[in-house]
Amino acid sequence: METFVSNSGFAATMLEHLDALSGYAMTLTRDRTEAEDLVQETYLRAVKAANQPAPQENPKAWLFVIMRNTWLNVMRHKQHGVQIFDDGTAAAIASDVTSNPHVVYLRKLEQELVREAIASLPVPHREIIVLRDIEGFSYHEIATVLNCPAGTVMSRLGRARGKLRDALSARQKVHRRIG
């Protein structure tokens, strides 16, 4: 057994993922107070687990697994059920990376639309979109976090993106009417 990072390095690595974990906590809870409690509980558990032999190859995925398991425990205590998926249809929006201030402003508006659309999705759809497309986890890592086969990740992701396309399409139509 051997140590491989310093105390300050470990703390820095843990803190590096704080915003990502806060976002994931909001995805799961939809409530700021609950999300902040969940983040703190996750870090408390991570610190305890860090003193025992544990795989540290991917600290970010490890923290996400801890957070999800913590949340599932909370949910079990609250006796909440699991939400069901359904399918969606296609639409696309444009995105541009540029230094033109006007285009940057439009891009910000689009980002806001996308965030609203993601927030409107049911938790399981939102969760997998956040894990793959916001946090950039691979299918294998998502399968570890969600504790499901990688094949399931792909099918769930497909359904979630379909729902997101619908939600975005609806919001874009409203914006065009207002515009």
Place this chain on the structure above:
Amino acid sequence: MTNCENVRERLTLYLDNELQGDERALVEAHVESCDSCASFVEKELTFLNAIRTSGPLHVASPELKAKVSEIVGGAKEPVVRERSRRLKWMLPVAAALLVLLLPVVVWRIVRDGDHPENEAPSAFALKAAESHLKHIRGQLPLEITSSRPEEISEWFENKVNFHVKLPSYQETSGQEILYKLEGGRLVNFQNDYAAYVSYHMKDRPISLVITSELLAKPSGGEEIASRGLMFHYNAIDGLKVITWSDRGLTYALVSDLEERGHESCIVCHQGTKDQDFIEPLKRH
């Protein structure tokens, strides 16, 4: 796997970077030769990029950050059961660095003995050090290779949300050429692109990573003031990382050069007029 039907089934995996090797090459070859699939890929990428650039969805409040810092501040060193794959890669490099840097490390420990422990490096400093190491290992190839600063600066136009203008001091100074510009690429930071620029000095690599000050505020490490700017010096994984903000941009300079790596500053400040700027970074 050459017909559209077969390829379409794999395109989601392709766009999610889940295909490797021959499988990826086959899909790429088909997309390049098929207008219909190319159009599909373009639309999907537009959609996915819209999602992927919408983050972060949430930023932790300062209160939460303070509470979590308190929690992890009391953490002891984590222990691993086996050497990770990354560690296996790092060990030969770390061993070589240890031999090279041991006298410097010992000297620093002795010298820093009376100083309070510095704050942890910022996420941006860690990202810069990680990018530097990945580039050295060949895991982060350059997207543009050029020794001309203006060519690299132009390449970054419309790729990052800020203006990159690399200095070309050497070409006009007539001084001895001490460093060589190698090229640049984009790296991900906070769900956006940062500019990565690679240099070589005395056959040793130097990395400069640039992002918007809105995404990264220099923090942690040893603070050194010079010419109205505050520099943050960190030693990360045997590398010297200097971070600072100036006029809306945040920079991280990474090297394995001596002391604080201040020699790396000459990639922008080679002239004798700039010696007073670099001087505070040297140890006295």
